[in-house]
Amino acid sequence: MKLTDAKAQFISSWGAFGTHWGINRTMAQIHALLLISPDPITQDDIMEQLSISRGNVNMNTRDLIDWGLVERILIPGERKEFFTAEKDIWKVATQIIKERKKRELDPMLKLLSQLEQIEGDKKDKDVKQFVDTIAGIRKFGGQADKVLDVMIKADESWFLGSLLKFFK
Amino acid sequence: MKLTDAKAQFISSWGAFGTHWGINRTMAQIHALLLISPDPITQDDIMEQLSISRGNVNMNTRDLIDWGLVERILIPGERKEFFTAEKDIWKVATQIIKERKKRELDPMLKLLSQLEQIEGDKKDKDVKQFVDTIAGIRKFGGQADKVLDVMIKADESWFLGSLLKFFK
C-alpha cells in the first residue's frame, strides 16, 4: 500500500471511530491528519487535504484546542497560524479521559447523589428499585472515577507496566 | 424530590449521557426505564412512559437485546412480550465493554496492523511520522485490549478490590 492511500484510510477510519466516542467525524479527521503530519500545518493545508470549508476547519481546530489535543503554533516570519497535535498516544488518551471525566462522569455522579435522596417509602418496590439502581451506578461510577484519576496522573510506563504485570 | 420527578430526571439524563457514548438517546432512555423498573414491562408500557412510537420502541429494544443488556421475557398466560434489563451495574459495564471492544477496538487494531506495512522510504519524514503514529496507537490499543479482556472476565469484587488496593 502507498502512503497516500494509507493516509486516506487512516483519516477516514479515525473519523468513523471518533463518532463512536462522542467526537464528531470532522474533528477526529483533522486530529488524524495532524497526528500523521510531521510538521505544523495551516488552516489552508487542512482545508485542502480534507476538502472542507474554512469555517469548518476553524471551528473544529478550536474544539481540538479546547480538548487539549492540538496546539496553535506561531512561526516567526510567517503570517499564518500553524497547528500541531500531541503525538504521544498515552498523553492523548489521558487527556481525552481527563476531559470526558470532567464533562460527563463528574456531572453524572453529582446528579446521582441528588437523585438518591428521594422521598418515599423504601418498602415500596418501585422506590426500592430506583434507589438501588441509582446507588449501584453511583458506587460503580465513584470507583471508576478513582481509577481514572490515578491513570490521568500516572506516567505511561509505570501505569501499563504495573497493570500488565499485575494481571499476568 | 418525588419519585416521579426523580425517575423523569434519571431517564432524561441517562439518555443525554448515552449520546456521548455512541448510543442513541432513546435506546439509553429505554435502558434507564428498564433499570428502574422492578418487574418486566411491555412495549406498550415503554411507549406510554416515554411517549414514543411503537416502531421506535421495537427497534431500540431489539438493539438493547443485541447489546446483551436487555432480555425478552415470556410470562405464561400473557399474550404480550415483556422486557427486563440486567440490574447488576458491573455486569452492564462489562457487557458494554465487551461489545464495544468487539465492534470498535478489534477492527481498528486490525486496520492499524495493515496500515503499518506501507511501502516507502523510512527516512522520508512523512513516512516515518505515519509509521510511528500508527505503531504508537497500535501498541497502546493492544495493551488496552489486554486490560479490557481481564476486566471482562473478572468478577467485580475481585477486580475493583484488587485495583483499588493496588492504587491506594
Next chain:
DNA sequence: ATATATTTTCAATAAATTTTGAAAATTCAA
C-alpha cells in the same frame, strides 16, 4: 493611517440521524 492578509462568526443550507405510523408479517387461541 491604509491596505492586505488572515481568522472568526453565524445565518442559511445540506446531510445525517431518528422517529413515526400504517401496512405486512407473525403468533396464538379457539
Next chain:
DNA sequence: TTGAATTTTCAAAATTTATTGAAAATATAT
C-alpha cells in the same frame, strides 16, 4: 383454518447535527 392480538418492517417525515461561505472582525506590514 380463521381471526384477533401482537410484533416487525420500512418509506416518509421530522428532527438534530454538521457544513458552508460570505461578511465582519482582527492582525500585520508598509
